[in-house]
Amino acid sequence: MQTNKNIESIIGDPKKAINRLTYPTILSMLLMFANNLIDSMWVSGLGAEPLAALGFMSPLYLVIIGFGSGVGAGANSLISRLIGAKRYDESNNAAIHSIIIALIVSIIISIIGMFFLDDLLVLFGAGSVLDYAMDYGMIIFLSSIIILFPAIVSSLFRAEGDIRRATVPLVVNAILNIIFDPIFIYIFNWGVKGAAIATVLSTLVNLLMMLYWYLVKRDTFIKLSLEYFHSKMEIYKEILFVSIPASLEELIYSIVAICFNYLIMITAGTMEVAVFTVVWRFVSIAFLPCISIGISTITVAGIAYGARNYENFKTTINYSTFLSFTITLIICIIFFVFAYPISETFNFISGDAEMISRTAEVLRIMVFYNIVIPFGGTAVYVYQAIGSGFKSLAITILRELILSVFLAYLFGIVLKMGIFGVYLGAIVGMAIGCFIGFTCIKIYQGKFKKECESLNQPV
DSSP, X not given: OOOOHHHHHHHXXXXXXXXXXXXXXXXXXXXXXXXXXXXXXXXXXXXXXXXHHHHHHHHHHHHHHHHHHHHHHHHHHHHHHHHHTTOHHHHHHHHHXXXXXXXXXXXXXXXXXXXXXXXXXXXXXXXXXXXXXXHHHHHHHHTHHHHHHHHHHHHHHHXXXXXXXXXXXXXXXXXXXXXXXXXXXXXXXXXXXXXXXXXXXXXXXXXXXXXXXXXXXXXXXXXXXXXXXXXXXXXXXXXXXXXXXXXXXXXHHHHHHHHHHHHHHHHHOHHHXXXXXXXXXXXXXXXXXXXXXXXXXXXXXXXXXXXXXXXXHHHXXXXXXXXXXHHHHHHHHHHHHTHXXXXXXXXXXXXXXXXXXXHHHHHHHHHHHHTTHHHHHHXXXXXXXXXXXXXXXXXXXXXXXXXXXXXXXXXXXISOOHHHHHHHHHXXXXXXXXXXXXXXXXXXXXXXXXXXXXXXXXX
């Protein structure tokens, strides 16, 4: 089995490989983010209750996406390492194993939706709009295989360096969702159900495009053919050891936002929670480049690790951190300088001058929360790349829950510094956690160098 130009480009210069993989991935992340907003935009025309129902379903929808991304991260990590080690037939086998895992996960999610969706929605507080939420949610949960699979198949393209095929279907998905939403919601008069159907159908087209390349055209490096399939429990374990922690990390981010909302509520009240809700969206937007570069890092670092190429491994760590920090710094400077006009734009409906001013103040504070994330992000994704998913999860828990949330509570509540203490504690905790994580991965880099030297590999 011969390599192709995509594989050769990743094996070659890690900097060029990260650049080539990252920027289309940023576009992909923005499109995934936009899809959720598109549904909200069209559903808002139905009234406050349907829109609120969509809001209650959003966390559950993101959980499904998170599981897909988690399994995709596990598949990307293992396949990249196998490609780096030139075990190409085994990389095909691993790809099929990841598809089987995704199929099992999607069946479990569908069963949970069938029997427990109404209870989950009531638990989340959607009782007053339960019918609307169930109309949307049941379609999404029963179609979880369609919602979840594109993330896995896309990860296979990324593992082999074919970023074009990983990105183009997402562009088509977003365009179709914009077209389908008004048709199914208003022309067919299906309301909230129409929004869910539009999401599923546009995602199905995305999935079918990718499967066409793998199963019909068959011009991909990774082959999804049963002739390469040999069931191995070890492969399932390797994928799950990254997939499970990566999926849990998505859940942790939601828990952190809930904790911050609680601390803000008891220290400053409802309006400050509304302000933080707007600011947290910008925190999430500023985090997208880190995620995109991190996804690229899994591929490039994984191949370098599998090949026992220390120089490429080191370059990947250093360059991904530098690139992530540079882009994040630029975004943070823009947010800091233009905080007021940005806040005014996102609060134009209420036109509340006090809220606009306060949003700008908090945004200028929280840019310091974002600015250190690239160091912790690099550690998380490199650990995923080498198959140490639970170390990645441990760093995330340390950074997000133990340090950020705890110090926010300590400064804001225990030390009675109020709302400023909550924000300060979150920033200090994030900074400490990120630098601990980065230190850990640099220590591991040194161990990997010694390992390569013992194998007589050039370093």
